Amino acid sequence: MASGPANVRDICRARRADGPAAVLAIGTANPANRVLQDDFPDMYFRATKSEHLVGLKEKFKRLCQKLGVQKRYLHHTEELIRAHPEFLDPVQTPSLDERLDIAKTAVPELAARACRKAIAEWGRPATDVTHLVVTTNSGAHIPGVDARLVPLLGLRPAVRRTMLYLNGCFAGAAALRVAKDLAENNRGARVLVVCAELTVLLFTRPVEGDFMTLMNQALFGDGAGAAVVGADPVPAAAERPLFELVSTAQAIVPGTEDAISMRVTKGCYVGHIAAREVPALIGASVERCLRDALEPLGMGAQWNDLFWNVHPGSAAILDQVDAVLRLRPDKLAASRRVLSEYGNMFGVTVIFVLDELRRRMEEGEETPEWGVMLAFGPGLTVETMVLHRCVEGTG
Numbered sequence: 432m433a434s435g436p437a438n439v440r441d442i443c444r445a446r447r448a449d450g451p452a453a454v455l456a457i458g459t460a461n462p463a464n465r466v467l468q469d470d471f472p473d474m475y476f477r478a479t480k481s482e483h484l485v486g487l488k489e490k491f492k493r494l495c496q497k498l499g500v501q502k503r504y505l506h507h508t509e510e511l512i513r514a515h516p517e518f519l520d521p522v523q524t525p526s527l528d529e530r531l532d533i534a535k536t537a538v539p540e541l542a543a544r545a546c547r548k549a550i551a552e553w554g555r556p557a558t559d560v561t562h563l564v565v566t567t568n569s570g571a572h573i574p575g576v577d578a579r580l581v582p583l584l585g586l587r588p589a590v591r592r593t594m595l596y597l598n599g600c601f602a603g604a605a606a607l608r609v610a611k612d613l614a615e616n617n618r619g620a621r622v623l624v625v626c627a628e629l630t631v632l633l634f635t636r637p638v639e640g641d642f643m644t645l646m647n648q649a650l651f652g653d654g655a656g657a658a659v660v661g662a663d664p665v666p667a668a669a670e671r672p673l674f675e676l677v678s679t680a681q682a683i684v685p686g687t688e689d690a691i692s693m694r695v696t697k698g699c700y701v702g703h704i705a706a707r708e709v710p711a712l713i714g715a716s717v718e719r720c721l722r723d724a725l726e727p728l729g730m731g732a733q734w735n736d737l738f739w740n741v742h743p744g745s746a747a748i749l750d751q752v753d754a755v756l757r758l759r760p761d762k763l764a765a766s767r768r769v770l771s772e773y774g775n776m777f778g779v780t781v782i783f784v785l786d787e788l789r790r791r792m793e794e795g796e797e798t799p800e801w802g803v804m805l806a807f808g809p810g811l812t813v814e815t816m817v818l819h820r821c822v823e824g825t826g
């Protein structure tokens with residue numbers, strides 16, 4: 432007689448991985464168009480035919496110098512803006528369709544470039560990817576970036592896809608959190624995570640009295656970050672864990688739902704950031720979020736004994752985290768470098784910071800064994816992830 436089905440608990444248990452999910456490889460990519468922050472006010476006011484707004488340009492110059500950004504990469508060039516005069520005034524000439532058309536092709540292509548680097552570093556064929564988690568704020572298409580990546584990367588048609596749209600700046604951390612759960616609950620799973628952003632959706636000309644437009648043009652950059660996540664690395668396949676993803680948490684800071692927001696309009700994306708308040712709101716909540724994440728692991732509040740991957744929302748946000756946690760000056764160096772070299776790339780940024788931390792460790796920089804990733808975004812939402820370093824370095 433045929434035996435009956437196995438016990439459901441046993442099936443579930445057998446399906447789980449033995450060890451924690453780990454980042455096995457990282458890849459990053461940016462558009463070719465490199466923009467120096469010192470040159471940007473001239474370029475922006477020229478491209479938007481706004482040179483007559485002399486006072487506003489001076490204000491914009493001052494703002495550009497305050498954010499901690501020296502360089503960024505943008506998909507939109509002066510040439511592209513000349514070809515789309517409708518982008519200058521999205522109220523008079525709604526241009527969401529044209530912007531989405533650009534994103535439809537450019538976002539998957541940028542994402543694919545980061546993914547190819549991550550897959551090459553991982554060393555296994557793209558067909559070994561079992562799950563795909565994609566996140567972007569830059570687009571609203573079905574089939575989405577996830578579906579486009581299947582042929583672009585040569586993934587299996589049966590790859591299990593999860594698409595996260597419009598999660599704001601905590602999207603990269605959220606995608607890694609989802610990947611961790613997938614990897615730990617599906618023995619042998621190899622999850623490709625990719626986060627890609629283009630700011631062409633936010634591009635408009637400067638307008639007197641509209642501070643948010645100035646912030647949008649001065650702070651944000653375009654890029655894509657990818658990671659391969661899996662549990663129980665296979666030495667025979669030369670898999671090498673870089674960071675173990677030990678535990679994750681997400682919290683909404685009460686009473687802050689209007690602090691950061693973004694909506695899709697027929698003109699373009701319209702964002703709002705309570706810019707002066709956000710650093711203080713994050714500062715007021717960050718210690719509670721960290722304690723909630725670390726205390727269950729038996730870890731205390733010796734913040735300088737950890738390494739840090741903090742989403743570089745702006746220099747003011749990093750300064751606030753530094754001050755509240757009384758961190759040593761070098762602790763946020765990776766976050767500050769990424770902000771300086773690439774700008775705030777929304778959720779992409781934490782993957783760049785992870786790559787920067789890895790690079791520093793491989794170069795022998797003294798690095799604690801344990802670390803924390805902190806990301807912030809609309810909600811206000813704070814994502815916290817406890818990391819364990821596997822890269823050889825000095826402890």
Ligand SMILES: CC(C)(COP(=O)(O)OP(=O)(O)OC[C@H]1O[C@@H](n2cnc3c(N)ncnc32)[C@H](O)[C@@H]1OP(=O)(O)O)[C@@H](O)C(=O)NCCC(=O)NCCSC(=O)/C=C/c1ccc(O)cc1
Pocket residue numbers: 490493494497498599600633642647691692693701702703704705706707708709710743744745746747748775777807808809
């Ligand atoms: C750069 C800020 C805004 C001000 O810096 P500061 O050191 O306090 O400097 P100041 O007070 O001297 O301000 C610089 C200039 O900006 C002006 N300003 C200062 N806030 C104001 C003000 N709310 N009104 C109008 N003028 C002002 C201020 O008046 C001054 O102008 P001026 O005297 O003419 O040089 C700083 O507070 C800051 O970085 N805040 C946090 C920025 C922030 O929240 N980043 C995003 C985190 S979340 C994320 O990553 C993205 C989410 C997102 C969501 C939606 C999107 O569309 C896009 C993205």
